[in-house]
Amino acid sequence: MADASPSTWKLYHNPHFSSETCYNSPAHLLPGDLNSVPSGADGTYGGGGSNDLNLVHPEIVELRAALELERGLRRSAESLARAMERDLAEERLARADAEAEAAQFREAAGRAEREAEKELQMLRISEAFREERVHMKLAEAAIVLEEKIRQVASNVDGAGPARAHQMRERQCWREAENPQIKRGMKGISEFTKAIRVRAP
The missing domain is CATH 1.20.5 (Single alpha-helices involved in coiled-coils or other helix-helix interfaces)
Incomplete structure (x- = not known):
C-alpha cells in the first residue's frame, strides 16, 4: 500500500534565473x-x-x-x-x-x-x-x-x-254434300273443255 504522507520537494538553485x-x-x-x-x-x-x-x-x-x-x-x-x-x-x-x-x-x-x-x-x-x-x-x-x-x-x-x-262436323258436311251438285259442277267443267276443243 502506498504511503499517504505528502512528498517533500527539494528546490534546486538555478544560477541563470534572476527574478529581476x-x-x-x-x-x-x-x-x-x-x-x-x-x-x-x-x-x-x-x-x-x-x-x-x-x-x-x-x-x-x-x-x-x-x-x-x-x-x-x-x-x-x-x-x-x-x-x-x-x-x-x-x-x-x-x-x-x-x-x-x-x-x-x-x-x-x-x-x-x-x-x-x-x-x-x-x-x-x-x-x-x-x-x-x-x-x-x-x-x-x-x-x-x-x-x-x-x-x-x-x-x-x-x-x-x-x-x-x-x-x-266439317268432315260430315263434306261427306253429306249433294251428289247432283257435284255432277253438275263436273258437267259444267267438261262442257267448257269441249267448247274450247271445238273452237276453230
Whole structure:
C-alpha cells in the first residue's frame, strides 16, 4: 500500500534565473509597451540594451502582425458565425413552415381518402341495390310469364274437345254434300273443255 504522507520537494538553485530580469524581459511586455523598454548603459539588460532592443524589435513587430491577423481572423469568424446563425434561423423557420404545409397536405390527403372511401362504399351499396332490383324484376317477370303459360295451356286444354267436334262436323258436311251438285259442277267443267276443243 502506498504511503499517504505528502512528498517533500527539494528546490534546486538555478544560477541563470534572476527574478529581476524575469519580469522586466521584453517577452513579458505587451506590444504597446515597446517604448517603455529600458535602453542604455543603466538599463536592466546590461550594457548592451540598445542591441538587445534591436534584436527583439523585429520579433515584436512580427508578433504584433500575427496578433492583428488573428484579430482579423477572429472578427471574420465572428461575422461568419453571425451570418451562419441568421441562415440557421431562417432555415429553421423555413423548415417549420414546410412541416406545417406538409401536415396540411397530409390532413387534406387523408380527408380526401376518407371521402373517396365513403363514395366507393356508397357506390358498392347502390350497385348491390341495383342488382337486387334487377333480380327481383326478373323473378317477377318469370312468375308472370309462367302464369300466362299456365293460362294458355288451360285454354288450349279447354278448347280441345270443342275444336275436335267442329272438325268432325266439317268432315260430315263434306261427306253429306249433294251428289247432283257435284255432277253438275263436273258437267259444267267438261262442257267448257269441249267448247274450247271445238273452237276453230
